[in-house]
Amino acid sequence: MFNKILIANRGEIALRVLRACKELGIETVAVHSTADANAMHVRLADESVCIGPPPARDSYLNIPSLLAACEITGADAVHPGYGFLSENARFADILSAHNITFIGPTAEHIRIMGDKIEAKATAKRLGIPVVPGSDGAVTTDEDAHRIAADIGYPVLVKAAAGGGGRGMRVALNEEEMSMALSSARSEAKNAFGDDSVYIEKYLLKPRHIEVQVLGDGQGNAIHLGERDCSLQRRHQKVWEEALSPALNQESRDKIGKIVADAMAELNYAGVGTIEFLYEDGEFYFIEMNTRLQVEHPVTEMITGIDLVNEQIKVASGAALQIRQSDVTFNGHAIECRINAENPATFAPSPGKISYWHPPGGLGVRVDSGVYQGYNIPPHYDSLIGKLIVHGRTRVECMMRLRRCLDEFVVDGIQSTIPLFRHLVDNQDIANGMYDIHWLEKWLATEPFEA
Incomplete structure (x- = not known):
């Protein structure tokens, strides 16, 4: 079992993880931005480390600062909670390289399931039922129109990377397809740095x-x-x-x-x-x-x-x-x-x-x-x-x-x-x-x- 867990998150989930650690007899390290100095998980943790200013990119998403906090406190594991770096395969790899356990799946599994096209292919291979749609990213508008016609309108154009509803557009018919593709690609590029999209059947009342x-x-x-x-x-x-x-x-x-x-x-x-x-x-x-x-x-x-x-x-x-x-x-x-x-x-x-x-x-x-x-x-x-x-x-x-x-x-x-x-x-x-x-x-x- 671990001796000390650093909780790489904030708010209610940081407190939730802290409580579980205490019930297992494991020491805890809270990290926080300057905006969260008075947060409840910071008050209750055995140790706390300030990792940066309020913007998440400079604190809770700052991998070097989190790694330094682990080194300073001697934490041998990191619990990422949800959001922030919880599904970041690079973070898991970096922790592993420093002999610190990432409390989550392997970096390989994070990568597979983080790419929606790869995740869908993996699910299909494992016998999990999937939504009818393209086998991978669609590269041309011609392919997109052909696939949509094959599975039948309405269809959903979705970003291959990311989530949260961004890079997602519905095309009710062929006339709407070109605009849906352009809009989804643009939003996906801005949100995730990747304009790859794929197509799925749009279910009306799921x-x-x-x-x-x-x-x-x-x-x-x-x-x-x-x-x-x-x-x-x-x-x-x-x-x-x-x-x-x-x-x-x-x-x-x-x-x-x-x-x-x-x-x-x-x-x-x-x-x-x-x-x-x-x-x-x-x-x-x-x-x-x-x-x-x-x-x-x-x-x-x-x-x-x-x-x-x-x-x-x-x-x-x-x-x-x-x-x-x-x-x-x-x-x-x-x-x-x-x-x-x-x-x-x-x-x-x-x-x-x-x-x-x-x-x-x-x-x-x-x-x-x-x-x-x-x-x-x-x-x-x-x-x-x-x-x-x-x-x-x-x-x-x-x-x-x-x-x-x-x-x-x-x-x-x-x-x-x-x-x-x-x-x-x-x-x-x-x-x-x-x-x-x-x-x-x-x-x-x-x-x-x-």
Whole structure:
């Protein structure tokens, strides 16, 4: 086991990792920018190192500064959290060259799954169902038009590198194809430095279903069920739940086994998430995230398995001790992402939190790194906390969530809590009848006062 882990992140995920380390008896090192000097994870860590000024490129993305922090403190492992350098193969390689363990998969697996074209080809080879589309990047407009005609409109033009909805355009027919190609390539070039694009069939009303996996790199892998992340705005997840109200046990077991077998064959080490679009009873692979997900707590709530704890153990070289038969799903869990944003316009709302009262009680978890008097900096993602609620049934979970949202108070800034108060009372949400387009359509047709 490791002696000291440096946490190369900030906010609620840094605090989440810190807690897991403490429960394993491992010393922790917090790194921070000058803007995060008073952050909660910095206060609670055994040691802390300032790694630069507020801009992420000069601090949390600054590999030399992070490496120096490891050398100064004697950290023998780095947990990257999510975002920042969590899926950076070069960072994993550099740490390895300095005999520091990267708590995550191998650099090779990060590279494979970071390239969407390679990831799709790998998934197909491993027996994971994929969306119909081009076998690789399309190099000419003529090829793009031919492929689109073969698979049928509408189609989606997607950047081969990156994610987050950037470099993605829909072409409903042949007339729109040239503009979609040009626009997607331009945005991909600006965002990722790579204008390669590929084409997939565009599904009209899919759900976003992702399967949590855990492997040890020694040929053992299991799945921990799925999460439904269909409530999205601009391809960014807002509300996640497990298990999905759209799946039955048969379909859950089937896709879970496919994914677990694939990860065992790949010798995948650590946690990962296989993301699918799901429509008319069929799953279509879209990407794999080779890291911990923001929404991992809902899986922890229904399985009782600490994913960060397992990540650390596997990275230390331990074989997986959990068998698939050990995994049981208990009840239902929902996570709401609480952002420092105007809930109607989604404009950022940094500033000082004058009052902070999170909810509590049975089946309630709040993952957050903020506190009363904390000043939210304007330099980073607006996520300030996650409200995770568990119930024996989805109905009980929704009732508990409604109570928690009424109890949750954040003053001094605006937050997205009012948005969730509206959503929890919506009949479509109550019935579990929504797809990836539902939230944006609802926001466009039923605006509300914040």
